[in-house]
Amino acid sequence: MPVIVRKLIQLVVVFVVVTFFTVLLISLIPGKPEQVVIPFGTNAQRQAFRQDVGLDKSIPEQWAKWVNNFAHGDMGNYYQSSGKRPVGPDIRRAIPVSLLLLLYVQVLSLLVAIPLGVYSAFRANSRTDRFINTSAFAMIAMPNFALALLLSYYVGVRLGWVPPEGYTPIEKGVVDHFKSMVLPTITLSVGLIAVYMRLLRSDMIQTLQEDYILMAKAKGISNRRVLWRHALRPSSLTLLTVAGINIGALIGGAVVIEYLFSVPGMGYLIGVAIATRQYIALQSAIAVVAIGFVLVNFFIDFLYNVLDPRIRERAT
Amino acid sequence: MSDFLEQVDETELGLTTPHPHADGQPYSEVPTEEQEGGATRRKLPFGTYLASAWLILLLFSVTFTKLLPLDDPNQSFPGLKEVAPFNDPAHILGGDGNGRDMLSRVIWGGRISMLVAVSAVLFGLIIGGTLGLLSGFYRGKVGNVLVSLFDILLAIPPLVLALALVAVLKGDPTKDNGLPTVSILIFALGIVSVPVLARITRANTLAWGQREFVLAARAQGAKNSRLIIREILPNVLPAMISISLLGIAVAIIAEGGLGILGVSVEPPTATWGTIINTGRTSLRDAPFIVFIPCFAIFFTVLALNYLGDVVRDRFDVRESAL
Numbered sequence: 178m179p180v181i182v183r184k185l186i187q188l189v190v191v192f193v194v195v196t197f198f199t200v201l202l203i204s205l206i207p208g209k210p211e212q213v214v215i216p217f218g219t220n221a222q223r224q225a226f227r228q229d230v231g232l233d234k235s236i237p238e239q240w241a242k243w244v245n246n247f248a249h250g251d252m253g254n255y256y257q258s259s260g261k262r263p264v265g266p267d268i269r270r271a272i273p274v275s276l277l278l279l280l281y282v283q284v285l286s287l288l289v290a291i292p293l294g295v296y297s298a299f300r301a302n303s304r305t306d307r308f309i310n311t312s313a314f315a316m317i318a319m320p321n322f323a324l325a326l327l328l329s330y331y332v333g334v335r336l337g338w339v340p341p342e343g344y345t346p347i348e349k350g351v352v353d354h355f356k357s358m359v360l361p362t363i364t365l366s367v368g369l370i371a372v373y374m375r376l377l378r379s380d381m382i383q384t385l386q387e388d389y390i391l392m393a394k395a396k397g398i399s400n401r402r403v404l405w406r407h408a409l410r411p412s413s414l415t416l417l418t419v420a421g422i423n424i425g426a427l428i429g430g431a432v433v434i435e436y437l438f439s440v441p442g443m444g445y446l447i448g449v450a451i452a453t454r455q456y457i458a459l460q461s462a463i464a465v466v467a468i469g470f471v472l473v474n475f476f477i478d479f480l481y482n483v484l485d486p487r488i489r490e491r492a493t
Numbered sequence: 494m495s496d497f498l499e500q501v502d503e504t505e506l507g508l509t510t511p512h513p514h515a516d517g518q519p520y521s522e523v524p525t526e527e528q529e530g531g532a533t534r535r536k537l538p539f540g541t542y543l544a545s546a547w548l549i550l551l552l553f554s555v556t557f558t559k560l561l562p563l564d565d566p567n568q569s570f571p572g573l574k575e576v577a578p579f580n581d582p583a584h585i586l587g588g589d590g591n592g593r594d595m596l597s598r599v600i601w602g603g604r605i606s607m608l609v610a611v612s613a614v615l616f617g618l619i620i621g622g623t624l625g626l627l628s629g630f631y632r633g634k635v636g637n638v639l640v641s642l643f644d645i646l647l648a649i650p651p652l653v654l655a656l657a658l659v660a661v662l663k664g665d666p667t668k669d670n671g672l673p674t675v676s677i678l679i680f681a682l683g684i685v686s687v688p689v690l691a692r693i694t695r696a697n698t699l700a701w702g703q704r705e706f707v708l709a710a711r712a713q714g715a716k717n718s719r720l721i722i723r724e725i726l727p728n729v730l731p732a733m734i735s736i737s738l739l740g741i742a743v744a745i746i747a748e749g750g751l752g753i754l755g756v757s758v759e760p761p762t763a764t765w766g767t768i769i770n771t772g773r774t775s776l777r778d779a780p781f782i783v784f785i786p787c788f789a790i791f792f793t794v795l796a797l798n799y800l801g802d803v804v805r806d807r808f809d810v811r812e813s814a815l
Contacts, residue, residue, distance in 0.1 A: 207672070318794040322753055323787035470650055
């Protein structure tokens, strides 16, 4: 069986299990779900909720109904005692904001981590290298919400350079947009920079001992060119995979950070849904995030197969 | 509760007191690779003592909290509202937004945060470790099924999964539905750590299971259970301990995140996460309320990560043998 077919089957299985789990979430609520979701509603509203979710049906039927709705863009409703409101539009608004944040974070992390990693590999065990390594170690241990609150207080409140929280869409002013995204981006990048940098460093130290590096040096190619052209390339593949794997951690971290900085992405939506006990919204948001995560992993895996012939051969 | 914490305390001590064979002698059969900092392999790096000192201090104070001369963490003192640290000799770390003693709240909060983190990882270790050992030992069908199971669990971002489980299992907070929040937190964070611990255990079991001494034991007629428990487990244990230390660190951070989102233990009970959450409202005027638990988390995570690395370096743990 070709690798791609096997991977696709895997993808479908994971998709089914993940959506099944999200459907199961509502049944996990202790007591009567409709009571918990609409504590102040009327009986008619609660009945409508049972109807919408299909609580009287079996779990597989609930799942089929849910997947069908989801595929048609119906992501359930917010239920309040005043009535209900669809979740779909909110999620469609939140996704681009989160993607933008993830993009900024990945770009900033790679921009900082690659030069640092290359340099500390080149000067391995020097004083600078040890300093960079130690700081990276501390950075990994820094909880991102702690960093968020520190930045929000010192840069946002005390220095007043950027707003301590809130979000400006890019259409409403490019400068304001970047100002509102600076702190969340830095917060999420710091840990990633440390991870990428340490990884690239250890990878490149190995690469730099290869014969072809010696050969390149012997030909009189400058250090800069050897580092950037000959050594970085083979190491970039590992970096790519790790960047992909880290998207999952990033999405998790982004929940708290978006919530703290009031950036209206998926994380903020999840946070608000939890705080207001909107379990249907929570269910849909988690499904969207998990599916996105599964797709990214699939794509990275696929790319990795295409890029590195050694893996392709091992698989077949 | 204190049983859990004391157990960990002993493990930590066991790791740091150099026992007679700590210089790697009994493990000399492990093929050693060229490692950075190879010269310092025999001596424990200085940071080890700092890290263990902090953890011992922390574990001591969260285990024997009741015996410490602390104020009631939920008692409001008049005039202590948002008093900065080191201003009032009776309340060294100052007071929070409700005039409660910060030192007492951070220690009592640490008690619950640590209980949750340590128990969650123990939970994950018992289930994930067992599954990992079994799937690494019985390769083939059983192994494949288990590995696909881990992969699926890993397909959901862990923090989001934990968040969903806690939020849903807590249900209606105004009604008592039997399960205390602490056990829900332990369960959710434990479930999330199962696939991670299982994968590492499996990878190491795969590597050790093919060694000659296992074959020799099998040739002498040892049963599978003996092979797993007496031959493989002792060798896989360093990897499990190392990843568990990192896991506890991750769980502490996760509790903080859950606290910020308001799904940790209900107020007024303090955990590190809930102190941060309630302190956020007075971030402008009294930022120390938020920063004190933040730094408690930071130092603890730093110490755990460091010790995890020390164990890994010392025992040459491989994580990528999958």
